[in-house]
């Protein structure tokens with residue numbers, strides 16, 4: 593049975609074989625999370641002991657953490673599952689590999705709590721952002737960004753619609769059916785619009801230090817399928 597986590601901010605972290613990143617991540621989370629915040633690890637059947645490590649380190653460090661095994665499920669759908677368990681008024685999504693550093697959490701939350709934005713994105717493409725990954729990866733993400741603008745011109749004002757580090761008010765996802773394929777859950781949330789104000793803050797997107805990326809050819813095909821599904825949705829339901 594689902595148990596409720598009545599906390600004001602729920603940080604949803606999808607994981608797949610990230611055991612080596614759990615301790616370094618939690619050490620940083622400990623520095624930056626506030627009271628009434630909690631962490632939800634949505635893990636897709638990792639075989640390296642990620643879930644056990646998260647449970648253990650969470651208790652050792654006194655971080656309120658809920659660990660969910662989603663079974664075999666991709667990143668986007670794992671995040672949706674995490675939304676179902678989260679009881680925070682504000683939901684944050686971030687990666688487990690420290691490419692998304694917890695030091696930006698407060699700014700994301702402030703954008704909602706203090707400035708009343710509906711969605712706040714840790715953006716790779718605004719003034720002040722630093723992106724440390726390889727030139728090829730940069731070209732791919734800029735390419736994806738422009739494909740998104742071609743398919744969904746209304747998103748043009750958003751510099752990083754495919755970001756993976758963001759916060760939103762719970763109401764933004766209330767009542768919308770999210771059916772992501774693969775990684776790009778924010779894009780789907782932006783297209784199935786239930787928001788008015790979006791803020792992008794600059795952040796430093798670090799290189800992964802431990803473990804490996806799960807992005808492969810299969811993921812790229814999933815992104816294409818997801819884009820096509822969203823294009824059809826946008827064409828038939830929104831336009």
Ligand SMILES: Nc1nc2c(ncn2[C@@H]2O[C@H](COP(=O)(O)OP(=O)(O)O)[C@@H](O)[C@H]2O)c(=O)[nH]1
Pocket residue numbers: 605606607608609610634635636662665666667670686687688689691800804805806807
């Ligand atoms: N639950 C779940 N998490 C995943 C899956 N694939 C990747 N992740 C997690 O999603 C985050 C981003 O994945 P990563 O491979 O680092 O993507 P990249 O940063 O784009 O290279 C990491 O925390 C991964 O462990 C998946 O299939 N299911």
Ligand SMILES: [Mg+2]
Pocket residue numbers: 687689691800805
């Ligand atoms: Mg990563």
